[in-house]
Amino acid sequence: MLSPSVLLLVITSVYPFFWLFRYVLYDYNGFVAYFTGTYNIKRAFTDAVFWKSVLHTFEYAIGKLILIIPISLGLAVFISRNLPGSNTFRIIFFLPTVISASVYSLIFTFIFAVFRGPLNTVLEAMNLITRPIDWLGDPKWVMKSIIVVAVWGGLGNYMIYFISGLSSISEEIYESCMIDGANGTQTFFKITLPMLSPILKVILLLAITTAFKDYQSILVLTNGGPDGRSHVMFSYIYNLIFAAFSSPQIGYATVLSVLAALIIGVITAGYLYLARKLDDVF
């Protein structure tokens, strides 16, 4: 009864993983593979576009986390108070998570449209900008726009995680706080946050690993443009393998994939180490 699962695991996860290492030393375009020794590895370390995409990955992940965690936590705290309308809010804020990232990204390309797009129209009407902004084409703005889309699509998830975390904090603690005369801010920082910290740690771990792996909506929004300004590691790698207009460089892409996985691994390990250190302090 276990065999279908195991079979699928081997074919779809284990096999591709080991396949990766097969072409590390080859130049492989999908049809023929030439042995090139350590060339791919040397190239990886001198590939400025790749290392820029690594930087962009950090820019994207940090930007997304800084926004999405406080916003979703704030929403969760508010919704957990069960005021009138809370349930409606919960349903609305979770709604983007059931929509495909590829489709909501497509929708946002219309929202961000330069010429009389809804966003520019509204901002111009409010006199906040004088000229339309090229949200997805201006190197200054593109990453910020992508982060906004990512926050839009993901905050419902983290909100639900936080709500379930908050529901595990018992009512009596809050009551005794009120009796002791603590105000809302004090209660939040002295009670809610510390009591939430075990779950917060898991949520942060999830948030960090997802943020570093995201690339689907970037493919749709900009496909890395303008001029590679919005390429993250995985969108760059995707284009090396499945590019429509140039021949695929699969061997090189496998080297970069291993590098990317290592980078994410180091960050995850670093986070886990830090989280444990913080445990000792508090």
Place this chain on the structure above:
Amino acid sequence: MSSANYIRSNKQKAVIWALTIFIGFCALLLLYPVIYISLGSFKENKELLLGGANLLPKRFVLENYTQAWQNANFSVYTKNSFFLGIGTMILTVIISSMSGYVFSRKDFKYKELLYSTFVAFMFVNVGSVTLRPLFELAVKLKMNTSLVSVVLILVGTGQATFIFLNRGFVNTIPKELDEAAKIDGCTFFQTFYRILFPLLKPITATIALLSFRGGWNEYILPLVFTMSNDSMRPLTVGVNMLRNVGDGAAAWNIVFAGATMAILPMIVIYLIFSRHFMQGMTAGAVKG
């Protein structure tokens, strides 16, 4: 933590009202893109090309949908999306409940090792590069011309979380039930599909919804597998391809209608079963 029934001062009430209005405004802002695209799909193309932030169409037309359905192949895309969603759902429900049952009830050699392999591959992520060997494998097996391979890959890469959910749920069912069934002459498998599986209903509903969403919403995998085969594309791929067609601007109305078709079924399902969706998310995150 419902604190709504505590006595509050007027000042506190005012703060809560202000917050509610602010969050309500944010909620509307959040919904704007979805409403913009759905109502926009009833606008005439020339109105869409003019742009602006208006939500309501000046003139309400249905022809975007008839065009998309008849001329732009969207009837086929919709059928494919349903195939991906339902196929992934059925297969995931069957194999993940069986595996969860075995992992919970049976002891065998290397069980822990196998279990940790499932966990490990949930976290190992090397990105899109793994699609290449899978695609080559599908070509070798002559399965690259059918969406069945896409379903199998989706089920295979997504099954781990669902196996853990099922295992956790089976753990909560008393073992005496199995023993009673055994005494009555049920085999291990019969115990599963006569006794245990019907009891798994709550978790099965959640898994069915989440896996359907996974299949319906998947983009990159079907994109890679249908590079040269338009008739196999699901809505997510079809609507994005349309945008890349040379004179994209001329087809805006069809893109709007197509995007609405891609999101609306999911939203309707979500609104009906929203509780299951949210329960599934938290259960998966905390236990998985």
